[in-house]
Amino acid sequence: MNKPMTAAALALAFGAAMTVAAMPAAAQDKMSEKEKCFGVALKGKNDCKAGAGTSCAGTSKIDNQGNSWSFVPKGTCEKTASKTSPTGFGQANEFMEKKV
Amino acid sequence: MSGQQAFVDALLDFGPANQACPSGLATWNHSDPARRFAVYRNNVMISLIDALADGFPVTQELVGEAFFRGMARQFAIAHPPRSRILAYYGRDFPSFIETFLPAASLPYLADVARLEMLRVLAYHAADRETLTRDEIGAALADDSELTRRCLVLHPSVAVLQSNFAVVSLWGAHQGLGDIAAVDPTAPQTALVVRIGLDVNVVGIDAATGRFIGRLIQGATLADAAIYASTAEPRATEFDLVASLGVLLRWKTICEFSAFSEFSAPGTSER
Structure with a gap:
């Protein structure tokens, strides 16, 4: 960059970047598009509010453990297969696993 | 030296032989307090190694579990935790890896560990x-x-x-x-x-x-x-x-x- 940086040049660069870097709507607010889903996490892969290393994340002992949950895209929980769930799918609340 | 300091020193004495046992310990069944204390000391070490394994999964995959746990043990001996927040344990681990001679054949290992630590810090930011x-x-x-x-x-x-x-x-x-x-x-x-x-x-x-x-x-x-x-x-x-x-x-x-x-x-x- 050999020319001096002006406010106008910076604003222009930002403007160009904004058109290139279209922010996908999906990235706008990921949290609101996810929901807790019980019974679909593989063992050791469950999410946890407090996060890895501090508490319960990654502590589930079996696949599809009924009282451990994962964040999943909203609307997909009860369509996600869970071999331990009485309904056969993930649930919004914890449940007792059925024997498989 | 305070009683608490003596206890901590004994707990972190991971040396091979004649490991210190703080004085004044008693056991309910009159078994050897040094042996009971050694169980406790071992749990401290295992939990620190497990914490590093959780935070540096790719580093572990690159060198294998046995090598990683050995390296993590050496690190834990040299760098016991300074904070009660276990999630941040291992901030100095990448620098340690850089100087850890057995890992010298993988010069990229320390930077992979740096990346993994940054991910942990980002997660908790x-x-x-x-x-x-x-x-x-x-x-x-x-x-x-x-x-x-x-x-x-x-x-x-x-x-x-x-x-x-x-x-x-x-x-x-x-x-x-x-x-x-x-x-x-x-x-x-x-x-x-x-x-x-x-x-x-x-x-x-x-x-x-x-x-x-x-x-x-x-x-x-x-x-x-x-x-x-x-x-x-x-x-x-x-x-x-x-x-x-x-x-x-x-x-x-x-x-x-x-x-x-x-x-x-x-x-x-x-």
């Missing part, structure tokens, strides 16, 4: 709202001071400049790309940023990395751009539009702020 597209547009409109503005980036944002292919090496262990196709000696720069609860690792060019790194240190937009385009060695041409595009795409911008001497490069550490 403070929440902060980032500006929407409209808010950025409004901030840009009619700002004659734009060159003197600093960007306050999301607290999770960090840059790792590596002489090795850290992004590809790490990515190959997430099922992104084939590890066999990775040339570990190709220098790469990683941007780490959390959106929601997802920590992202983004490969960026070296000049963009310098630009973002300088902004994190508190430089103005103009200074950061000049630094990125002139700093030696000139690895890649600096592309301002592309660099701003990275910042926008990954939703990193929280605020356009006035320049403050107190946060300028060289006067503060992050």
